[in-house]
Amino acid sequence: MDELRVEFLGHEFDNPFIIGSASPTVDGAHMRKIVEKGWGSYIVKTLSLDKNVRPDVRPRLSGMGRYSHLFGLQNCELITTHTLDWWERELRMLRDLDSPMIVSIMATPELEDWATMGRWCEENGADIIELNVSCPHGCPEEHMGSFIGQDPQLVHDVTKAVKDDVSIPVMTKLTPNVTDIVPVGKAAKKGGADALSTINTVGGINGVDIYNRIPAPYVLNKGTISGNSGPAMRTIAYKWVSELAANINLPISGIGGIDSWEAATGMMMLGASTTQVVTAAMVEGFDIVQEWKRRLAEFMREQGYETIEDIVGKALPSLSDYEHLEVEDHLYPEIDDTRCIQCQRCRIACADTGGEAIITPYLNEIDDDKCLGCALCKTVCPVDAISMVVRDGSLRWTRKQGPPTDRKEVDVGLTAEEGK
Ligand SMILES: Cc1cc2nc3c(=O)[nH]c(=O)nc-3n(C[C@H](O)[C@H](O)[C@H](O)COP(=O)(O)O)c2cc1C
Numbered sequence: 001m002d003e004l005r006v007e008f009l010g011h012e013f014d015n016p017f018i019i020g021s022a023s024p025t026v027d028g029a030h031m032r033k034i035v036e037k038g039w040g041s042y043i044v045k046t047l048s049l050d051k052n053v054r055p056d057v058r059p060r061l062s063g064m065g066r067y068s069h070l071f072g073l074q075n076c077e078l079i080t081t082h083t084l085d086w087w088e089r090e091l092r093m094l095r096d097l098d099s100p101m102i103v104s105i106m107a108t109p110e111l112e113d114w115a116t117m118g119r120w121c122e123e124n125g126a127d128i129i130e131l132n133v134s135c136p137h138g139c140p141e142e143h144m145g146s147f148i149g150q151d152p153q154l155v156h157d158v159t160k161a162v163k164d165d166v167s168i169p170v171m172t173k174l175t176p177n178v179t180d181i182v183p184v185g186k187a188a189k190k191g192g193a194d195a196l197s198t199i200n201t202v203g204g205i206n207g208v209d210i211y212n213r214i215p216a217p218y219v220l221n222k223g224t225i226s227g228n229s230g231p232a233m234r235t236i237a238y239k240w241v242s243e244l245a246a247n248i249n250l251p252i253s254g255i256g257g258i259d260s261w262e263a264a265t266g267m268m269m270l271g272a273s274t275t276q277v278v279t280a281a282m283v284e285g286f287d288i289v290q291e292w293k294r295r296l297a298e299f300m301r302e303q304g305y306e307t308i309e310d311i312v313g314k315a316l317p318s319l320s321d322y323e324h325l326e327v328e329d330h331l332y333p334e335i336d337d338t339r340c341i342q343c344q345r346c347r348i349a350c351a352d353t354g355g356e357a358i359i360t361p362y363l364n365e366i367d368d369d370k371c372l373g374c375a376l377c378k379t380v381c382p383v384d385a386i387s388m389v390v391r392d393g394s395l396r397w398t399r400k401q402g403p404p405t406d407r408k409e410v411d412v413g414l415t416a417e418e419g420k
Pocket of ligand 1 (some may be wrong): 079229258288
């Protein structure tokens with residue numbers, strides 16, 4: 001699949017799918033497996049000087065949803081729990097791999113520490129360094145992670161400290177936990193960053209054990225605000241990647257909620273040249289990349305894209321300020337009776353929140369005069385039977401000849417009777 005090859009920071013990647021710095025990259029054996037399974041590359045779990053290394057708490061993960069329906073994952077995991085001597089041995093076992101080695105590092109604002117870590121990476125075979133100035137828990141309290149990433153001056157200074165001391169490319173990994181990411185990205189660029197990556201996790205609380213009165217995830221009787229990842233965070237990742245791409249001329253590695261080849265393609269269309277994946281690989285395993293590569297290559301052939309570079313930024317021209325959105329042309333729902341399962345969800349949602357326009361969904365009976373065009377019906381449809389279409393004329397009834405006979409049986413937890 002040569003069309004998936006991509007050049008990023010002077011290195012050739014077999015494909016744009018990279019496993020981001022996190023639990024899947026905790027040691028050399030895991031990273032060998034990642035490459036053997038076909039990922040474009042990996043980013044070593046964040047390393048630091050031995051004085052900054054601490055043990056992790058157990059447990060440290062808590063999910064919103066489960067397995068393939070997991071839409072959010074919260075973790076309070078720290079950076080590596082191993083010393084640099086240990087890592088020297090682990091990285092040695094990766095040197096023969098035909099895949100660029102990206103090493104993530106972290107330090108306090110002590111600039112000499114950043115420079116030391118940068119030199120250490122270069123001496124130990126790294127091809128690219130990622131600067132983690134973005135971890136939202138455990139590290140900020142020690143003046144690391146997003147303590148640095150939320151301050152453009154510090155981001156500039158640490159990026160420059162590493163850049164001045166190494167000859168390999170440096171990518172600064174930005175935090176989503178800011179009001180505006182662009183000034184921070186510009187500061188990294190001014191400090192000499194060769195690329196930007198974002199997002200790291202979003203600080204929050206994803207659940208509460210209401211019987212024990214403890215926020216999740218918790219260790220014995222205490223929880224903490226910590227990092228959220230997974231598909232629900234993709235909205236923030238897409239926003240910040242597109243803002244960086246539109247405002248700063250640097251390559252971007254897009255991270256956050258990539259759980260399918262389509263989500264990765266969206267990330268690239270918003271300006272990322274490579275995409276990093278963590279939560280999806282943790283939940284579904286490293287093998288997912290094989291299907292993603294096959295499907296992306298098929299999509300590229302169908303759509304006439306010859307290279308990954310042809311995809312990068314393709315959706316940016318259609319990203320506009322609200323004031324430029326069209327208000328005159330109206331779209332209306334059209335219900336495909338061969339897909340409709342008569343669950344009534346669209347009718348109920350429209351009756352209670354929309355314009356009471358849907359009369360009989362499976363007959364496509366819609367009163368266009370009452371339709372608000374909001375697309376709530378399309379949003380609640382569990383079988384994707386509703387499209388929004390342009391119509392001419394203000395009032396139009398569509399009554400098809402009799403109910404369809406080949407409707408699919410899909411369990412949506414609501415019978416047709418209950419829905420009425
Ligand atoms: C358990 C866990 C540990 C993580 N550890 C690190 C880390 O050591 N360094 C880092 O830069 N990011 C770390 N991250 C953040 C990820 O690299 C990534 O930015 C984030 O999870 C968003 O991507 P995703 O939605 O694909 O998981 C970690 C994420 C998780 C879930």
